[in-house]
Amino acid sequence: MPASVVLGAQWGDEGKGKAIDQLAPNSQWAVRFQGGNNAGHTIVAGGTTLKMHLLPSGITASDCKLVLGCGMVVDPWVLDRELKEWAELTGEHPEGERLFISERAAVILPFHRLYDSADKVVGTTGRGIGPAYRDRTERVGIRFVDVGLLMGRSQEIGEMARRMNEQLATVGVEDRIDPVQLGSELKWIHERFSNAIRATGPMLDDALARGEQVLLEGAQGAMLDIDQGTYPFVTSSITCRANATHGAGIHPGHIEQCYGITKAYTTRVGNGPFPTELSLEEGPGKQMSVVGHEFGTTTGRPRRTGWLDAVALNESQRLNGYTGLVVTKLDVLGGLDELKICTSYELDGQEVKHLPSSSEELSRCKPVYETHPGFPAMGEEEWIQIAEESRNGGGIGSLPSSIRAYLTRIEEISGVPVVSVGVGPDRLASIASSGGPFDIELSEATF
Ligand code: GDP
Numbered sequence: 424m425p426a427s428v429v430l431g432a433q434w435g436d437e438g439k440g441k442a443i444d445q446l447a448p449n450s451q452w453a454v455r456f457q458g459g460n461n462a463g464h465t466i467v468a469g470g471t472t473l474k475m476h477l478l479p480s481g482i483t484a485s486d487c488k489l490v491l492g493c494g495m496v497v498d499p500w501v502l503d504r505e506l507k508e509w510a511e512l513t514g515e516h517p518e519g520e521r522l523f524i525s526e527r528a529a530v531i532l533p534f535h536r537l538y539d540s541a542d543k544v545v546g547t548t549g550r551g552i553g554p555a556y557r558d559r560t561e562r563v564g565i566r567f568v569d570v571g572l573l574m575g576r577s578q579e580i581g582e583m584a585r586r587m588n589e590q591l592a593t594v595g596v597e598d599r600i601d602p603v604q605l606g607s608e609l610k611w612i613h614e615r616f617s618n619a620i621r622a623t624g625p626m627l628d629d630a631l632a633r634g635e636q637v638l639l640e641g642a643q644g645a646m647l648d649i650d651q652g653t654y655p656f657v658t659s660s661i662t663c664r665a666n667a668t669h670g671a672g673i674h675p676g677h678i679e680q681c682y683g684i685t686k687a688y689t690t691r692v693g694n695g696p697f698p699t700e701l702s703l704e705e706g707p708g709k710q711m712s713v714v715g716h717e718f719g720t721t722t723g724r725p726r727r728t729g730w731l732d733a734v735a736l737n738e739s740q741r742l743n744g745y746t747g748l749v750v751t752k753l754d755v756l757g758g759l760d761e762l763k764i765c766t767s768y769e770l771d772g773q774e775v776k777h778l779p780s781s782s783e784e785l786s787r788c789k790p791v792y793e794t795h796p797g798f799p800a801m802g803e804e805e806w807i808q809i810a811e812e813s814r815n816g817g818g819i820g821s822l823p824s825s826i827r828a829y830l831t832r833i834e835e836i837s838g839v840p841v842v843s844v845g846v847g848p849d850r851l852a853s854i855a856s857s858g859g860p861f862d863i864e865l866s867e868a869t870f
């Protein structure tokens with residue numbers, strides 16, 4: 424059985440957590456392959472809302488094994504906290520039982536968080552992501568496999584602390600790393616997690632050979648990709664399909680399905696160009712913010728909002744080759760008189776069909792819109808009812824024709840079929856295309 428990938432098609436927060444939660448019962452493995460706890464993936468099932476930062480969203484399926492892959496940067500303290508929260512909710516301690524951390528994953532240390540706090544440009548999440556990847560690229564970082572090997576090597580640890588302190592001084596951060604403290608932190612990481620650290624690449628390769636299904640969970644989104652996104656206003660990892668298998672330690676030939684998750688509009692947290700951005704104070708931008716509860720899952724910052732940017736969506740399709748699109752938060756647009764889709768930009772009087780590589784140029788791009796009729800607002804219960812009807816064979820056809828027209832247009836522009844439509848935060852508030860990959864039985868919450 425092959426691997427499937429779930430990826431953010433925009434600037435993050437598209438609803439990846441919800442999609443993974445839906446697919447996980449049919450997968451034996453759920454794997455994070457890049458990023459760290461800059462991610463915040465929400466799952467709403469019944470009365471329970473989960474916000475996962477490091478644990479793969481497939482954790483909700485009790486038979487699904489979980490991997491923090493080699494492409495990740497992992498903050499052990501955040502992982503510890505998340506595991507405690509999970510244990511409080513369910514009584515389960517998955518570490519070493521069904522949760523495995525790649526030996527090769529990079530460790531985020533307090534130094535990385537401190538260094539990240541000096542960021543004044545990007546508007547990072549402040550979780551130490553960029554600095555941890557920087558250390559990895561410089562080949563001075565610590566991976567989980569290295570933590571055990573460092574035990575008792577106080578000279579090496581002292582050298583490490585000295586380097587960290589020099590770097591903190593260069594960016595004007597006053598805190599300093601104490602080598603003795605660093606040593607005891609490494610000891611704690613070793614004691615806390617050594618039962619879960621594994622060579623996860625070979626584990627997944629063996630699982631695929633046995634015919635098991637592997638679900639690869641992207642974090643962030645294509646437009647935040649370090650190489651292909653709106654640099655420098657991006658995250659520090661490759662968020663695209665090409666890295667999904669590499670960051671899991673398996674080869675790209677395993678991927679069969681690749682789902683791009685896109686909101687029916689656009690949001691962005693942090694700094695950087697956003698051509699279709701609207702005002703948060705009034706009109707459709709305010710509606711998206713208020714009705715969509717657009718606040719960052721990790722930092723709580725208000726998300727910037729705007730119309731669907733099909734130029735960006737098409738770039739993400741070019742990079743990821745989606746086999747299906749999941750269009751989320753359609754319900755949020757209910758009640759707007761008209762809906763707009765940006766199909767190209769105008770830059771210095773010229774039509775632009777691709778995102779300029781320079782963020783300075785992108786910030787000068789004016790969106791060119793096509794306009795579609797809106798549809799009436801509906802309450803959460805009404806949407807859930809349509810979603811239930813859709814599961815009796817109607818699929819996306821259960822939606823009113825004005826809404827279907829908007830979705831059909833997204834399919835036409837992107838060239839990718841819509842396989843599921845989100846009409847509310849709850850696991851059950853989704854409308855899948857009949858017979859498609861998301862046309863699966865969705866259960867009530869079991870926790
Ligand atoms: P992720 O990072 O891609 O997993 O997305 P986040 O969890 O950060 O943000 C998505 C937010 O939208 C969460 O609060 C979800 O509960 C919510 N959400 C997801 N799908 C839908 C939907 O179809 N409709 C509505 N109203 N909310 C949704």
Ligand code: IMO
Pocket residue numbers: 431434435436437461462463464545546547548549550551552553641642643644647656657658659692693694720
């Ligand atoms: P999920 O997985 C939305 C943004 C930050 C900042 C930039 C760099 O929940 O979709 P970083 O801390 O990664 O160095 O910050 O990237 N960012 C996200 N925006 N969703 C995310 O994750 C994000 N992870 C990082 O706001 O602009």
Ligand code: MG
Pocket residue numbers: 435436437462463464465720721
């Ligand atoms: Mg998020």
